Amino acid sequence: MSLLLFELWEGLMAALRAIAAHKLRAVLTTLGIIIGIVAVTLMATVINGIERDFNESLSELGTDVLYVEKWPWIVGPGSRWWEYINRPDITPELADVIEEQARYVVAAVPVLDRMGTARYGGITISSLTIVGAEADYPRVHAVDLALGRFYTEVEERSARAVCVLGAEVASRLFPVEQPLGKFIRLSEHRCQVIGVLQRKGSGPDSPASTDTQVFIPFRTYARFFGIRNRSVSIHVKVVDPELMALAKDELTGVLRVARKLDALEKNDFEINEQQALREQLAPVKTAIYGVGLFLTGLSLLVGGVGVMNIMFVSVKERTREIGIRKAVGATRRAILVQFLIEAILVCMIGGVIGVLLAMALTGVVNLFIDAFLPATTVALAFLICVLTGITFGLAPAWTAARAQPIEALRYE
Numbered sequence: 001m002s003l004l005l006f007e008l009w010e011g012l013m014a015a016l017r018a019i020a021a022h023k024l025r026a027v028l029t030t031l032g033i034i035i036g037i038v039a040v041t042l043m044a045t046v047i048n049g050i051e052r053d054f055n056e057s058l059s060e061l062g063t064d065v066l067y068v069e070k071w072p073w074i075v076g077p078g079s080r081w082w083e084y085i086n087r088p089d090i091t092p093e094l095a096d097v098i099e100e101q102a103r104y105v106v107a108a109v110p111v112l113d114r115m116g117t118a119r120y121g122g123i124t125i126s127s128l129t130i131v132g133a134e135a136d137y138p139r140v141h142a143v144d145l146a147l148g149r150f151y152t153e154v155e156e157r158s159a160r161a162v163c164v165l166g167a168e169v170a171s172r173l174f175p176v177e178q179p180l181g182k183f184i185r186l187s188e189h190r191c192q193v194i195g196v197l198q199r200k201g202s203g204p205d206s207p208a209s210t211d212t213q214v215f216i217p218f219r220t221y222a223r224f225f226g227i228r229n230r231s232v233s234i235h236v237k238v239v240d241p242e243l244m245a246l247a248k249d250e251l252t253g254v255l256r257v258a259r260k261l262d263a264l265e266k267n268d269f270e271i272n273e274q275q276a277l278r279e280q281l282a283p284v285k286t287a288i289y290g291v292g293l294f295l296t297g298l299s300l301l302v303g304g305v306g307v308m309n310i311m312f313v314s315v316k317e318r319t320r321e322i323g324i325r326k327a328v329g330a331t332r333r334a335i336l337v338q339f340l341i342e343a344i345l346v347c348m349i350g351g352v353i354g355v356l357l358a359m360a361l362t363g364v365v366n367l368f369i370d371a372f373l374p375a376t377t378v379a380l381a382f383l384i385c386v387l388t389g390i391t392f393g394l395a396p397a398w399t400a401a402r403a404q405p406i407e408a409l410r411y412e
Contacts, residue, residue, distance in 0.1 A: 029303075029307055029310045029346055029350075030303060030306075030307070030346060030347065030350025030353065031303065031306070031350075032299050032300065032302040032303020032305075032306050032350075033299075033300065033303035033304075033307070033347050033354065033385065033388065034303075034350045034354040034357065035299040035302075035303070036296050036354070036384070036388075037350060037351050037354025037355060037358065037381045038354045038358050038361070039292060039296045039299055040292065040293075040296040040377075040380070040381060041354065041355060041358035041373060041377055041378070041381050042361055042362070042365070043288065043289070043292030043293075043296070044373075044374070044380075045358065045362050045365060045377065046288070047288055047289065047292075048372060048374060048377075049365065049366075049372065050285075051281075051285070052372075063241050063274065064238045064240065064241040065140060065141070065235055065236065065237055065238070065273070065274075066235075066236040066238060066244070066247065066248060066251060066272070067233055067234070067235055067236070067271070067273065068090060068094065068098070068233070068234040068236060068251070068255065068269055068270070068271055069234075069269070069270050070087050070089060070090050070231040070269065070270065071084050071270060072272060072276075073270075073272045073276055073277060074276055074277070074280050083266075087268045087269065088259070088268060089229070089230065089232075090233070090234060090269060091232065092110035092218065092227070092232050092234075094108075094110075094234055094255070094258060095108040095110045095134070095234045096108075097254065097258045098234065098236060098251065098254055098255075101254045102236075102247070102251055102254050103250065104239050104240075104243050104246055104247035104250055105237065105238065105247065105250075105251070106139060106140075106237040106239055107139035107140050107236075108140075108235065108237070109133055109134040109136045109137050109139075109140050109218075109235050110133075110134060110233070110234050111132065111133045111137070111218075111232065111233045111234070111235055112131075112132045112218070112221055112227060112230060112233070113129050113131045113132065113213075114129070114225060115127060115128070115129060116128060116129075116130040116186060116214075117185075117186075117187055118169060118173060118184055118185070118186055118187075118214060119184060119185040120173045120174065120182065120184045120185070123173055125172055128169055128213065128214060129213045129214070130187065130213075130214050130216065131213050131214065131215050131216070132215075132216055132217070132220065132225075133217075133218055133235075134156055134217070134218045135151055135152055135153045135155070135156040135217065136153075137235075138150055139237060140235045140236070140237040144197060144198040145195050145197060146167065146196045146197060146198040146199070147170075147196040148164070148193070148194050148195030148196060149194060150164055150194075150195055150215075151164065151194060151215075151216075151217050155217055156217040156218065157219065158219075159217060159219040159222070159223045160217060160220060161189065161190060161191045161216075161220055162191065162192050162193075162216070162220070163184070163186060163191045163193055163194070163214050163216045164193075164194060164195035164196070164197060164214070164215040164216075165197065166196075166197050166210045166211045166212050166213045167196065167197055167198060167199035167200070167210075168199070168211035168212050169211070169212060169213070169214055170193075170196040179193045179196055180193055180194065180195075180196070181193065181194075186214060186216070186224070187224070187225075189224045191216065191220075197210050197211075197213075197215075244273065244275075248271055248273070252267065255267075255269055255271075300384065300388055303347075303350065303388070304388050304391060304392035305392065307343055307346055307347060307388070307389065307393065308343075308392040308393065308395060308396060310346070311339060311342065311343050311346075311396035311397070312395075312399070314339075314342070314396070315339065315396050315399055318400075319403065322335060322403050323403065333401070335397070335400050335401040335403075336397045336398060336400070338397075338400075339393060339396055339400050339401075340389070340390060340393050340394065340397045342393070343390070343392065343393020343394075343396070343397065344385070344386055344389030344390065344393065345389070346389065346393075347388045347389035347393075348382065348386070348389070350385065351381055351382050351384070351385035355378055355381055355382075358373060358381075
């Protein structure tokens with residue numbers, strides 16, 4: 001064991017001296033490795049960022065919530081859209097039927113939304129989402145309030161003009177004032193602020209973020225904007241995420257009876273859930289991984305061949321040194337270890353430069369998506385460097401280890 005450690009140490013020192021003697025050559029040799037490491041780290045960074053944003057958006061939907069709607073969330077090129085558009089609208093009354101008849105349901109609330117504006121004083125916010133939902137909405141979705149309260153059943157039934165602001169809406173309308181109790185204009189309708197939601201980590205630009213939303217009672221929404229010829233979305237909270245399949249089957253039966261469909265008729269509604277969106281993302285992730293791995297593999301192949309060529313040149317240049325070492329008792333293993341370590345170090349130099357470049361580029365990517373470079377990806381990058389060094393350095397190292405001492409000493 002002590003002999004092996006000595007050989008490793010001696011090989012490391014010899015490899016460092018050889019690399020130090022040809023610094024520029026070592027860096028240029030690793031260009032392919034650098035490109036490969038940047039590719040693999042950036043690919044992982046982008047995918048992690050997309051997945052984290054996607055998961056944060058889906059967390060708003062809830063893992064135990066089903067959505068009864070007219071249209072499916074995923075409509076592919078082969079979908080029969082004319083069937084969907086001719087379906088009868090989903091009416092708010094179906095929420096009461098679901099709550100009364102479904103055993104696996106905690107609560108069901110009808111929800112409608114539209115784009116609108118909010119104005120207070122001289123400040124106007126455009127392109128925010130006005131959400132009309134019943135007072136039971138917090139029983140279906142987690143509602144975290146930073147200030148005030150959510151509207152009550154009494155305010156819902158009397159269609160009171162009250163609203164709960166998303167964090168971004170509140171901060172922009174009231175940069176210095178306390179928003180509670182103030183009256184704002186919500187798409188020209190006067191409305192009193194009774195609550196402010198906590199800011200979501202997914203950011204105000206996330207499609208599912210509540211930061212740019214304003215909640216008002218469902219009946220107030222109907223009074224302000226009307227719901228005639230509008231199909232609502234009914235959000236249904238299931239008693240347990242493990243019972244989603246059972247709840248979906250039960251819900252299908254309840255809805256078929258409520259909408260008076262006979263046994264031979266197709267469903268004229270959709271029961272959507274977040275799992276469908278996850279399944280839709282899976283092939284996209286696979287495609288990104290596939291392209292990234294192909295580019296990474298190609299770059300590492302080019303870089304590895306470059307490392308192999310330079311190592312063969314290094315072996316040729318140091319043939320006399322190899323002969324001297326063998327003449328004084330160096331074993332084949334010691335020579336093999338020395339040149340393998342040198343190949344690994346050359347690849348590691350490329351890995352360090354690649355990771356530093358990837359860190360810099362991650363900052364650029366972070367301007368567009370919430371990207372981050374995890375430690376596991378950095379560790380994977382260095383592991384790839386080690387494996388590349390061993391794979392492409394083995395042939396030159398084996399050539400050096402098999403050199404005959406007398407012939408090596410004669411080499412000029």
